[in-house]
Amino acid sequence: MSDRLTLEPPELGPADPRPRLTLVDGVVLASGSRCAACGHAIAVVPPRCPVCGGDTMEGTSFGPGATVFTATILRIPVPGREPPYGLAYIDLDDGPRILVHVIDSASDDDGDGDGVAVLPLRPGGRVHLAGWTEHGDPAVRPSPADREDAP
């Protein structure tokens, strides 16, 4: 059973290292910054650009669209989590590569979070930021045409 999807922003502590999402007018975006000098995009806001050393990292947001670089389904126990769950590296449009959980709530007939399938994703497929897992992880849903089981 995969994780459930929620649009309720989790309360992440200040030391929580996971990528931060924001909900803007019903659209889920990823927070981060872009270097004013070289344009490098990153999912945190460091004091200097890790690529060119520029000291103007402008806070911005990315997404919701993204392309899958690669993906897997983890099926072993991890403390505090119930396997299996889908994971993917996604390249946010004109933005950074981040790790996300994959939730196929399209398979959840009554929307109660039960019956959510673990979905394999194919590299190159399109996804969009969809919210958070109940553990507070950033989560994506595949675009319908990019489901691996699509005809």
Add this chain to the structure above:
Amino acid sequence: MTTETAVWGVGTSLFGKQPQLSAPELTWVAVLEAIDDAGLAGASAIDAVYAGTVFGDPGVAQRALQSIGVTSVPIITIENACASGTTAFHEARLAVESGRYERVLALGIETMTAVFDGAIAPIRSDAEGAQGFAMPSIYGMSATRYVHEFGVTSEQMALVSVKNHRHAVGNPRAQHSRTVTVEQVLASRMIADPLTLYQCCSIADAAAAAIIGPRRSPSHPRDVPIRSSALRSGKLWDQRSSKVWGWDIVAETAALAYEQAGIGPSDVDVFEVHDAFTIGEIVTTEALGLCELGGGGRLVESGHTSIGGPQPVNPSGGLLSRGHPLGATGLAQIAEIVWQLRGEAGARQVDDARVGVVETMGGGAAGVDGNGCVVAVLGRS
């Protein structure tokens, strides 16, 4: 003027889940074998120690070494993920080369069953570890990408496991000394798609050691010259990276090591490489220059990397079958190459092995192409 260096002696414990043995007990076996193998009068001949461990308690090296008389000398403990042992080896070699010390013990210690019941738990302070991103999943990611991009098949990945299990049958110290078939590998339970259980290393307890010193003479029968070693940490791995995680760090570290040794990959007779997961060996053999990008699946399928083939990879059984006690792995790889180059590898001996390469890379820090990678070239010119 730098000093030419050599491995004087090596030693290891057995590999496997050995909760009945403490870190000191495993260490005594490895270090005393290495001391005897090096022809040292005793532990008091050691000038300094570089110890690699990932999950060892603070003070694990001092706690283990005192009872066999390695005291009072500098002991430096290193954590560099799966490359901890080879990082200790690299630093020991540099210490001898620079003249800082003469007889240095490079040591790896790991007792994973004391820490974990199953797989290594993800690091919660890491951006990906905090999402439950256990190590098998990063290699599952690489495998998915390789299936998509290069058409690597499940059977090719399984063949890495089949080969390394077969090699381990000749290694009496190995954790998994039995053969498996492609069908058995693919039928074992799924761990991180598309990787199945027999494509993933187990946790293990072990210690491994090497004594490094100046090359005693060109004709010394026991010395195995160290022709080079290189250490790098990963560059940023992000949206600009077209290759899978870990490819570039291995390629760049290997290029440095080959250049220092004055050789290319075709000059190498035997390799010990980081195959914690089957796809890891496929990626690594490409990055080490044994074949082109995307050709690693066909390489293992061709038999090129089997004992009896032109360039055997992981004659010890590798991490998959000898075992992967993280901090001890690098020095177990060094020990295997030393035995191979001396012609002491028994049933798994590679014919006419004169030049050997060790490669270890470790990860776990999100955002970079690996925490660290070491590539070392051993053998006579």
